[in-house]
Amino acid sequence: MALRFSPAPRVVGDWRLELAQSLTTFEDLERVIPFSPREREKVREVCRLFPPLVTPFLLSLMDPAHSMDPVRLQVVPSPVELEGPGMEDPLGEEDHSPFPGAVHRYENRLLVVTTNRCALHCRYCFRKRNWKRPPFHFTSWRILESYLKAHPQVEDLLISGGDPLLLPEEGLERLLSLARSSDNIKVVRIGTRVPVVLPSRVDKGLLDLLETHAPLWICLHVNHPRELTEEMYQAVVALSRAGCALVSQTVLLKGVNDSPDTLALLFTHLLSMGVKPYYLFQCDPAPGTAHFRVDMEEGRRIMTSLWGRVSGLAYPHYAMDLPGGGGKVLL
Numbered sequence: 392m393a394l395r396f397s398p399a400p401r402v403v404g405d406w407r408l409e410l411a412q413s414l415t416t417f418e419d420l421e422r423v424i425p426f427s428p429r430e431r432e433k434v435r436e437v438c439r440l441f442p443p444l445v446t447p448f449l450l451s452l453m454d455p456a457h458s459m460d461p462v463r464l465q466v467v468p469s470p471v472e473l474e475g476p477g478m479e480d481p482l483g484e485e486d487h488s489p490f491p492g493a494v495h496r497y498e499n500r501l502l503v504v505t506t507n508r509c510a511l512h513c514r515y516c517f518r519k520r521n522w523k524r525p526p527f528h529f530t531s532w533r534i535l536e537s538y539l540k541a542h543p544q545v546e547d548l549l550i551s552g553g554d555p556l557l558l559p560e561e562g563l564e565r566l567l568s569l570a571r572s573s574d575n576i577k578v579v580r581i582g583t584r585v586p587v588v589l590p591s592r593v594d595k596g597l598l599d600l601l602e603t604h605a606p607l608w609i610c611l612h613v614n615h616p617r618e619l620t621e622e623m624y625q626a627v628v629a630l631s632r633a634g635c636a637l638v639s640q641t642v643l644l645k646g647v648n649d650s651p652d653t654l655a656l657l658f659t660h661l662l663s664m665g666v667k668p669y670y671l672f673q674c675d676p677a678p679g680t681a682h683f684r685v686d687m688e689e690g691r692r693i694m695t696s697l698w699g700r701v702s703g704l705a706y707p708h709y710a711m712d713l714p715g716g717g718g719k720v721l722l
């Protein structure tokens with residue numbers, strides 16, 4: 392599957408090593424991104440507020456010298472992040488949290504925010520408030536177990552983060568075992584960007600673990616056709632063979648994917664890989680993200696133009712999360 396523009400050789404090896412080689416400071420970025428003298432101080436300030444995280448793999452997917460490169464736009468801090476209002480917790484998750492790490496908004500579904508660790512820092516992230524917190528991993532096993540017993544209406548456990556596929560394997564194993572031993576949990580979903588941006592993480596140890604607890608739903612976060620690499624494809628095939636059903640979610644981002652051509656290519660190729668495009672989300676109003684937001688009418692126009700152009704199976708729901716915790720609505 393040759394979809395990828397490749398300006399640099401990719402570094403694919405041990406995933407821990409790849410992660411350890413990430414660019415995490417302004418000084419790291421400056422070595423590879425040619426910021427203009429006018430940008431430098433502002434980008435340095437943005438890095439202080441919301442630190443960058445760019446793996447060597449991601450770097451190989453972008454043209455670092457091109458400020459409008461769709462991968463660069465998603466991960467490299469920009470001076471415009473200092474502009475415009477924003478909400479620390481746009482989805483009101485803290486107000487719907489019955490205990491640390493859990494969000495219970497919909498009666499029959501429970502979200503577990505398992506870690507604040509990610510394989511990249513997406514500049515538009517609605518949980519960027521967690522980036523500067525000390526690293527945390529979910530460990531409230533007993534509380535979760537009691538909560539599920541006390542709430543038999545919860546049938547669906549959504550494991551998210553950060554990125555749950557960066558949890559220590561013992562932690563992920565414990566969480567999945569707990570879900571499987573619960574009398575009420577029927578569906579287990581894992582939301583992740585790892586197979587897209589750090590595909591080497593989808594290794595035998597992880598696949599064996601997931602297969603033990605299959606069937607599982609994996610929701611891949613993917614935004615642009617450039618992210619559809621051969622390595623990602625291999626990871627998707629392996630996950631599928633391990634008993635995972637795959638769907639995708641995409642954030643509609645100005646300058647990145649706000650065109651029918653880009654989205655048609657993305658959704659069609661996802662479907663050809665065996666990944667059902669599930670949601671196209673309006674970008675949430677987190678701090679420093681105003682420049683990414685596409686007008687809702689424009690979003691609707693894009694979706695209308697995709698109807699009939701892509702297979703019905705490749706057509707996602709266009710939706711947004713109501714600010715303050717009102718839940719998802721279709722647009």
Ligand code: SF4
Pocket residue numbers: 508509510511512513515516517518519552553554584612
């Ligand atoms: S992978 Fe998800 S949680 Fe992590 S930075 Fe990106 S959007 Fe945020």
